[in-house]
Amino acid sequence: MRSRRSLAVVLVPGLVLSVGIPFRSGWAANHREAPITALDHKADITDVYAFRSYGAGDSTKVTLILCVDPLLEPGNGPNWFPFDPDILYEIKVDNDNDALADVVFQFRFQTEQRLPGLFQVYAGTGTGVSAPSNSPPPIAPGTLIVPPLINDFDDLGLGQRQRYRVTMVKGGVAAPLANANGAPFFAVPANVGPRTMDYTALFNAGIYPLANDISVFAGTTDDAFWIDLGGAFDTFNTSKLPVLSPAEDAVLVNLASDSVSGYAVNAIAIEVPITLLTRTGNIEPPSSTAATIGVWATTSRPRTTVRRSPLPAASSGAFRQVQRMGNPLINELLVGTGSKDRFSMDQPANDAQFASYFLDPGLARVVNALTGGAVAIPSPPRLDLLPVVTYGPPIAATGTPTGPIADLLRLNTGVAPTPPASASRLGLLGGDPAGFPNGRRVFDDVTDVALRLVVGGVLAAPFPGFTPGIGDRLGDGVNVNDTAYRTDFPYLGDAPSGRSRRHIDPGEPGCTAGFGAACLP
Amino acid sequence: VSPLRRGRRVAPALALLLVAADAPEPGAVVSPAARSVAAAQQAIEARPDHAAGYNALAMAYARRARETSDTAFYAKAEQAVEQASRRAPGDLEIERTRVWILLGRHEFAAARERARALQRRVPDDVLVYGYLVDANVELGSYAEAEEAAQWMLDLRPGNVPGLTRAAYLRELFGDPDGALELMSQSYDRLQPAEVEDRAWVLTQIAHLLLVLGSPGDAERALEQALSLHPDYHYALAGLARVRLAQRRLDETAALLRRRYDAAPHPENLYDLALALERAGASEEAERAYTRFEKEASAESEGADNANRELVFYYVDRARRPEDALRVAERERQRRQDVFTRDAYAWALHANGRSEAARSEIQQALAVGVRDPLLFYHAGMIASGLGDLPAARSHFEKALALPLPPEVEARAREHLARGGP
Numbered sequence: 001m002r003s004r005r006s007l008a009v010v011l012v013p014g015l016v017l018s019v020g021i022p023f024r025s026g027w028a029a030n031h032r033e034a035p036i037t038a039l040d041h042k043a044d045i046t047d048v049y050a051f052r053s054y055g056a057g058d059s060t061k062v063t064l065i066l067c068v069d070p071l072l073e074p075g076n077g078p079n080w081f082p083f084d085p086d087i088l089y090e091i092k093v094d095n096d097n098d099a100l101a102d103v104v105f106q107f108r109f110q111t112e113q114r115l116p117g118l119f120q121v122y123a124g125t126g127t128g129v130s131a132p133s134n135s136p137p138p139i140a141p142g143t144l145i146v147p148p149l150i151n152d153f154d155d156l157g158l159g160q161r162q163r164y165r166v167t168m169v170k171g172g173v174a175a176p177l178a179n180a181n182g183a184p185f186f187a188v189p190a191n192v193g194p195r196t197m198d199y200t201a202l203f204n205a206g207i208y209p210l211a212n213d214i215s216v217f218a219g220t221t222d223d224a225f226w227i228d229l230g231g232a233f234d235t236f237n238t239s240k241l242p243v244l245s246p247a248e249d250a251v252l253v254n255l256a257s258d259s260v261s262g263y264a265v266n267a268i269a270i271e272v273p274i275t276l277l278t279r280t281g282n283i284e285p286p287s288s289t290a291a292t293i294g295v296w297a298t299t300s301r302p303r304t305t306v307r308r309s310p311l312p313a314a315s316s317g318a319f320r321q322v323q324r325m326g327n328p329l330i331n332e333l334l335v336g337t338g339s340k341d342r343f344s345m346d347q348p349a350n351d352a353q354f355a356s357y358f359l360d361p362g363l364a365r366v367v368n369a370l371t372g373g374a375v376a377i378p379s380p381p382r383l384d385l386l387p388v389v390t391y392g393p394p395i396a397a398t399g400t401p402t403g404p405i406a407d408l409l410r411l412n413t414g415v416a417p418t419p420p421a422s423a424s425r426l427g428l429l430g431g432d433p434a435g436f437p438n439g440r441r442v443f444d445d446v447t448d449v450a451l452r453l454v455v456g457g458v459l460a461a462p463f464p465g466f467t468p469g470i471g472d473r474l475g476d477g478v479n480v481n482d483t484a485y486r487t488d489f490p491y492l493g494d495a496p497s498g499r500s501r502r503h504i505d506p507g508e509p510g511c512t513a514g515f516g517a518a519c520l521p
Numbered sequence: 522v523s524p525l526r527r528g529r530r531v532a533p534a535l536a537l538l539l540v541a542a543d544a545p546e547p548g549a550v551v552s553p554a555a556r557s558v559a560a561a562q563q564a565i566e567a568r569p570d571h572a573a574g575y576n577a578l579a580m581a582y583a584r585r586a587r588e589t590s591d592t593a594f595y596a597k598a599e600q601a602v603e604q605a606s607r608r609a610p611g612d613l614e615i616e617r618t619r620v621w622i623l624l625g626r627h628e629f630a631a632a633r634e635r636a637r638a639l640q641r642r643v644p645d646d647v648l649v650y651g652y653l654v655d656a657n658v659e660l661g662s663y664a665e666a667e668e669a670a671q672w673m674l675d676l677r678p679g680n681v682p683g684l685t686r687a688a689y690l691r692e693l694f695g696d697p698d699g700a701l702e703l704m705s706q707s708y709d710r711l712q713p714a715e716v717e718d719r720a721w722v723l724t725q726i727a728h729l730l731l732v733l734g735s736p737g738d739a740e741r742a743l744e745q746a747l748s749l750h751p752d753y754h755y756a757l758a759g760l761a762r763v764r765l766a767q768r769r770l771d772e773t774a775a776l777l778r779r780r781y782d783a784a785p786h787p788e789n790l791y792d793l794a795l796a797l798e799r800a801g802a803s804e805e806a807e808r809a810y811t812r813f814e815k816e817a818s819a820e821s822e823g824a825d826n827a828n829r830e831l832v833f834y835y836v837d838r839a840r841r842p843e844d845a846l847r848v849a850e851r852e853r854q855r856r857q858d859v860f861t862r863d864a865y866a867w868a869l870h871a872n873g874r875s876e877a878a879r880s881e882i883q884q885a886l887a888v889g890v891r892d893p894l895l896f897y898h899a900g901m902i903a904s905g906l907g908d909l910p911a912a913r914s915h916f917e918k919a920l921a922l923p924l925p926p927e928v929e930a931r932a933r934e935h936l937a938r939g940g941p
Contacts, residue, residue, distance in 0.1 A: 304678065306670045306687045308699040320675040341676050342644035353644070 042084040043299040043322040046070045046265055047225050048091075050295040050409050051439040053271055054417035055488035061213060062277055062413060063489060064091045064105070065224075065269040065442070066297040072190070072220065072264040075498035078120035080190035081220050081266055082162050083109040087299050088319050089268055094294040095279040097391050099349040099406035103277055104169040105177075107218065107268050109187065115159030122189060124150045124157030124196045151198035153186040153205060158197075162187040166216050166270070180211055188219025190264060193499030200494055207489065215271040215489050220264050222483050222493035224442040228476040229259035230506065232447075235370075242371055244448075244475045252425065252480050254504075261482035262496050262503035269490035274413045286414030286433075292396035294408030295439075296326035296348055321345045326407040327388060328440060329450040334361045348406035351389070355405050358382075358389050361454050367474070368455075375474070376465035377456055384460035388437050388453065394428065395438045411439035420487060425479060429458050429472070442491050448475035552750075553717055554588045557581035561601075572612060575605035579618045583625055588717055590754050590784035592825065598622050613643060620652045627825040629659040629856060647677050654686045658693070661857035663888055666690060681707045685722065692729065693859065695889030701729040720750035724759045731923060732891075736763050754784035761796065766923040774800040787817040788827035791834060799926060810838060821848055828852040832864040842871035859885040863895045866902060875905045893922035897932055904935055 049065040066089060072081050083089070088108060092101035113121070129146040131139050139145075147157035163184040166177040179185070188206035191199035202219075209215045231238030238256060248255055274283045277293055284291035303320035323344045325331065334357045335343045343354055351358075360380035368377045378384060387395050388410070390402040395410045418424075418434040425445040427435025429452060436444035437453065451474040452458045457466035482504060483493045496502070558581040564574035582598035585591075599622055605615045616639055623632035633656035639649045650669040657666035670690055673683030688703035708722045723746035730739035740763050746756040761776035774796040781789045794809035814834060817827040828848050835845035849868035852861050862885040869878035882899045900915030916936045924932065 301678075304674050304684075304687070304703070306667050306674070306690050307694060308691065308696055320678070338643040338645050340645060342672070345672075345675050353641070 040301075040322055042069055043087055043301065044068060044070055045297055045299060045323045045325040046223070047328060047440075048295065048297045048325045048409055049224070049440045049442055049491075050293075050411045051441040052274070052411075052413065052415065052417040052434060053489065053491075054420055054423075054434075054441075055491070058271065058489065059417050060275075060283060061271050061273050062293075062411065063269060063271045063491060064093075064295060065267060065490065065492070066091050067223070067225075067265045067267045068299060069266040070263075071223070071260070072266070074191055074262070074264050074496045074501040075193075077122075077192065077498065079160070080121065080192070081264070082111050082160060083107075083164070083187060083218065083266060085109050085111055086301055087322075088301075089297075089299055091268070091270065091295065091297045093277050094348075094403075094408060095277060095290075097292075097294075097401040097403040099294060099347075099351070099404050099408060102170070102279065105270050106167040106169065106174075107164055108167075109162050109164045109218075112161045112163075113159060114161055115156075118159055121160035122150065122157060122192045122196055123159065124148055124155070128156075149198060150189075150196060151201040153202070158189065160189070162189075162218075164218055170276075177210055177214060177216065179208060185216060185218065188217075188221070190220040191495040191497045193497050195499070199497065203494060212276075213271075213273045214276075217267070217269040217490040217492075219267065220495050221267045221490075222481075222495050223260045223263045223265035224267075224481060224485065224492055225260050225265075225446075226254075226258040226478050226481045227260060227447045228256040228478050231256065231259075232476060236367070238476045242367065242375060242474050243470055244473050244477065246469075246473070248477065249473050249475065254479055254482075255477035257504045257506045257508060258478050258482045259503075262501040264495040267490065267492055269492065271489045278413060284414045286412050287397045288414055289397050289400040291414035292391055292400055292410055292412045294326070294348075294391070294403075294406065294410050296324055296408050298322075298324045324348070324407075326409045327437070327450075328409075328446040329454065330358070330389075330407040333363050333450060333454065334358055336362070348408055349404055351406045352404055358385060358405060361385070364454050364456065367451070375455055375471055376463075376467060377471075378463040378466075382456065384456055384463070385453065387459060394459070409440055410437070429453075442485050443481065445475070445479060447478070451475065552585070552588050553715060554581055554585040558585060570608065572605040572609035572615060575601045575608065576612075576615050576618055579605060579615075579622065583618070583622050586625055588750075590786065592625075595622060595625050598625075613639070613646075617646075617648060617652075620649075624652060624655050624659075627659070629656045629824075632656045633660065633662075645676065647673050647680055648682060650676070651682045651686060654690070658686075658689070659856060659858055661859065661861065663690070663693065679706070679710060681710050681718075684710070685725070688725070692732075693888060693890050695891050697729050697732050697891070701726065701733065704729060716749040717753070720746040720753050720756055723749070724753070724755045727756075727759045727763070731759075731763055731766060736766050736923075739763050752779065752783050754780050754789075757783065758789075758792070761792075762923070765796070765799075765925060768926060770796070770800040770926075774802065786827065787813050787820065788830040790816065791827065791830040795925070810834065814839070822851070824855075826852070829860060829864045832868050836867055836871040842868065846872050859888050859890045859892075859895070863892070863898055867898050870898070870902045870905060875902055878902045879906060879908075891918065891922065893919045893924045894928065896922070897924065897928055900932065900935065 045066065045068050047067045049063070051063055053059060053061040053063045068089070069081055088106060091105045093103040094100060095102045124147045126149055128144055128148040131141050131143045131145050133141045135141045148155065150157040153161065163186050166185065168175050168177055185208055186206060188202050206219050207215060207217050228238045275281050278284055278290055280290045298321050300319035300321045303318050305318045326348060331340060331343055335354055336357060339354060359382045361382065364377040367375050386392055389405045389407060391400045391410060392402055395412055415433050415438060418432050423443070424430025424432035424435060425443060427444045427449055428438050429449055435441055436446050436449050440446060452472055455471045455474060457463055457471045481493070485491055485493050558578065561574055561578035561581050564577060568574060579598045579601035582594045582601060586594035586598065602615060602618050602622060609615060616635065620632050620635045620639065623635065632652060636649055636652040636656055639646070640653060643649060650673045653669035654666045657663070657669065667690055670683065670686045673680060674687055677683065684703045684707040688700040688707065691703065692700040704722060704726050708719065708726065711719050711722065723742045727739040727742035727746070730742060740760065743756050743760045743763065746753060750756070757776050757780035761773045761780065764773040764776060774793070777793040777796045781793045790809055790813040794806050794813055797806035797809060817831040820826045821828055821831060829852065832845045832849045835841045835848065845868040849865040853865040862881050866878040866882035866885070869881060879902050882895070882902055885895060886899060896915045896919035900912045900919060903915055904912035913936060916932045919932050920929065
C-alpha cells in the first residue's frame with residue numbers, strides 16, 4: 001500500500017515537505033535547481049556571494065558575485081563555456097527593507113567568433129607555428145597555422161571572444177559603467193591549458209578597475225563552492241554526516257571528497273563602495289538600522305507576453321526570470337519540488353507564499369528522522385529562521401524594519417571584514433561576525449552552516465531538547481576548497497586547466513592545505 | 522463573434538489540455554477521446570483498485586464531451602472522477618480533473634475557487650494556471666486571467682495550452698494580429714496525431730483570419746480542419762461564418778443545420794434560426810425560434826445555458842424587453858465577461874435604460890474587444906442617447922468587421938442618417 005500512503009500524505013502540507021525533499025531535492029547550494037532551470041544550464045545560478053571586501057585597502061567596499069553554469073568540465077572543448085548573450089544577468093540590492101531592488105547591476109554579453117575557420121575556439125602555442133616546407137598547396141610554407149600563446153584579449157588565438165556591458169540602475173536611472181578610456185570589458189575564457197594560454201595573465205587582465213572605486217570582472221573561474229555532493233544527494237549518505245567530532249569540526253582539512261573539485265564555473269563579480277549601496281549613502285555602523293542590505297541575483301531570458309507592446313522594438317525588451325538566488329539554501333533546501341519553478345521565477349517580495357516551507361523546513365524533519373531522533377529539532381513555526389528570511393538580529397540591527405519574508409542574502413555592511421587569517425569557515429556560527437549568514441564569503445562553509453541553521457538551536461537560543469555537540473556540529477566533512485582563492489577582488493580562484501584538472505574522488509586523500517594556501521593533494 | 526462564445530457546453534479554450542497525453546495509434550478511425558475512453562476502461566479492468574484508471578476515464582469522457590458536444594459525457598466523467606477520488610482522496614491529478622469538469626459544466630466560480638486552491642498547493646503546475654485563465658475569462662476577471670496566462674508562458678515557454686490562452690486574451694484585448702501569431706505557433710507545436718486539437722486550432726486561426734479580412738484563407742483553414750475531423754461542429758460553424766460574410770446565405774443555413782445536427786444545443790439552434798430567416802426559409806425559421814425559446818428557457822436557470830442568445834431573441838425577435846432584462850440580470854450576476862455585459866447592455870437599452878446600458882457596454886469595450894455586434898450595440902445605445910459622434914465611431918468600427926446583412930444594413934442606415 002505504498003502508493004496509498006504517499007497519496008494520503010500529499011493532503012497534509014507539512015508532510016509534503018518531509019516526504020518530498022529527500023528524494024527529489026538535495027541540500028547543496030544551487031548546483032542543481034528547480035526542474036525547469038535544470039534544463040537551462042546557462043541560466044542556472046550556482047552561488048551568490050556578498051561580503052565586505054577583505055582585500056588590502058578595500059574594506060570600505062562590498063563585493064558581489066554571481067556564479068552560473070554549474071560543474072563545467074575544464075577540458076570540454078571545442079566551444080567551452082561562453083556566457084549566453086540572450087541572458088540578462090542581474091545582481092540586485094534592497095537597501096530599504098522592502099525586498100524590492102533599489103540598486104541593480106546588469107550584465108549583457110556579446111560573442112565574437114574571430115577564427116571561424118578553425119575547429120576549436122581557442123588555439124595557441126609559443127610564438128606560433130607556421131606551415132613547414134612540405135606544406136601542400138594552396139597553403140604556402142611559412143603561413144601561420146597555429147597562433148602564438150594567448151596572454152591578452154587581443155591575441156589572435158582567442159578565437160571566441162566575449163565582451164560585456166555593465167549597467168547600474170539606481171533610483172530608476174540606468175547608467176552604463178565603463179572603462180575610463182572606453183575600452184571594452186572582456187570575459188576571461190576557460191582555462192584551456194598551458195600550451196594554449198596564460199590563463200592567469202588573462203584573469204588579471206580581466207579585472208577592470210573603474211572610476212568611483214568600482215571594479216568588475218567576468219569569466220570562467222574555479223568553482224568557489226565545495227561539498228560532498230554525491231554523498232549529499234544519496235539521501236544524506238555522506239561519509240561524515242551527520243555529526244563531526246570537535247577535532248573534525250576544527251580542522252581546515254577535508255575528511256571527504258570535494259565533489260566540485262576540478263570543476264569551473266562562470267562568474268560575474270563587481271566591487272562597489274558601501275556608500276553606493278546603503279540608502280543613506282554612508283558607511284553605517286553595524287548598529288544602524290540602515291546598515292543591512294539584502295542581495296539577490298537573477299537570470300532572465302526574453303519572453304512572450306500576453307499583451308504585445310504597442311512598440312515593436314519594445315516587445316523584445318520583456319524578460320522572464322529563469323532563476324534567482326539569495327541565500328545558498330532556500331530553493332534547493334527548503335522549497336518543495338512542486339513549487340520550485342514558481343519560486344525561481346517570482347520576486348522575493350512575494351515570498352510570503354512560500355513561508356510554510358521556510359518556517360517548517362522539511363529538511364530538518366528528514367535529518368531528525370534519518371538519525372532516529374538523535375538530532376532533535378524545534379517545533380514549527382521556526383521563528384529562529386526569521387533572521388535569514390527577514391531583517392533582524394543577529395544580522396540586522398535591532399530596530400531594523402523586518403520587511404516581508406523574502407529570500408535575500410542579508411549583509412550588515414557595518415560589520416568590518418574579518419582578516420582572512422582569523423576568519424571562520426562557519427561564519428557567524430563560528431564567532432566570525434563577517435561571515436554567512438551575515439552575507440556570504442567565498443570560503444564560508446555554507447553547507448555545514450545551512451545544515452546547522454535548518455536543524456536549529458544555533459542562531460537563536462537553544463530549544464528544549466537541543467543537545468550541544470550534535471545539532472551544532474553537523475557537517476559533510478568537506479571543510480575547505482580544493483584550490484586557493486585570490487585574496488583581492490574578485491576573490492575567486494583560477495579555473496582548473498583543461499589539460500591537468502583533477503577531480504578528487506571519494507576515498508582519495510583530499511585537499512588538506514586549507515584556506516589561502518595552494519592545495520596540493 | 523468570439524471563439525469562446527461559440528464554444529458552448531465546453532469552453533473551447535479548454536482545448537489542448539491534453540496535447541501531451543498518450544498518442545493514439547496511427548490510422549485508427551475512432552476519435553482520440555474515444556480511444557482514450559477505451560484505454561482507460563482497460564486500465565480499470567486491469568487494476569480496479571487504482572485511482573489512475575478512473576481518473577483517465579473521467580478525462581477521456583470530458584474530452585469526448587468537447588469532441589461531440591454531448592453533455593451527457595460530463596455526467597459519466599463526474600461518476601468516474603468520484604470513483605477515482607474514493608480511491609485516492611486529495612490526489613492532485615484527480616483534483617485537476619474535477620476543475621476541468623466544473624469548467625465544462627460552466628460552473629466557473631466553483632472552478633476558479635478550486636483552481637486557486639490547487640495553485641497554492643502546486644504553484645508550478647502549468648495546467649492549473651490554464652484553468653485559472655479559463656475560469657477568469659468566463660467570469661470577466663481579465664486581469665487575473667492575464668496574470669495566470671503570463672505564468673503559463675513563463676513557466677514553460679512555448680507550451681500549447683499557454684499559447685492558445687494567451688492568443689484568446691490578445692484577441693479579447695483587441696489584438697487579432699497578435700492572437701493569430703500565437704495561435705499559429707500553437708499549431709506548429711501540436712502532435713500530428715492529435716487531430717481534434719489540430720482541427721480546433723485551425724478553427725480558431727480561421728476565425729482570426731476572417732476577422733482580419735481574409736475569408737479565403739479562413740475557408741482553407743476550415744476545410745483542412747474538416748478533413749482532419751469530419752463534421753467537426755466548431756469548424757462547421759466557422760465555415761458558416763465565412764459563408765455569411767460572403768453572403769452565401771443558403772449555404773450558411775445548410776452548414777448551421779449540419780452543425781446543429783452534430784451539436785444540438787439551444788444556442789446553435791438560435792444561430793440556425795437566424796440563418797434560415799436570412800435565407801428566406803421563414804417557416805422553418807419560425808419553428809426553430811419557437812423550439813429555441815422553449816429549450817433555452819428550460820435551462821435558463823442552470824449554469825450551462827443559452828441566456829445570451831435568449832436575451833437577443835427576446836429583444837430583437839420576440840420584442841419582449843422585460844423578459845430579456847430578467848434573463849440578462851440573472852446572467853450578469855453570475856459573470857461579468859464582455860459578452861454577458863453586451864447582452865445585459867442590450868437588454869437595458871431595450872427597456873429604455875440607455876444611460877445604464879452605455880455604462881455597461883463601455884466597460885465591455887474598455888477591455889479592448891473588437892466584436893462587430895458589440896460595436897453595433899454600442900452605436901445603437903449612443904444613438905439612442907443622442908451622442909451622435911460616439912454612435913458614428915461605433916458604427917464605423919462595426920462596419921469594418923464582418924456583420925450579418927440585416928445588421929450591416931441598419932448600421933449603414935444609422936450612419937447615413939447621422940442620427941436615430
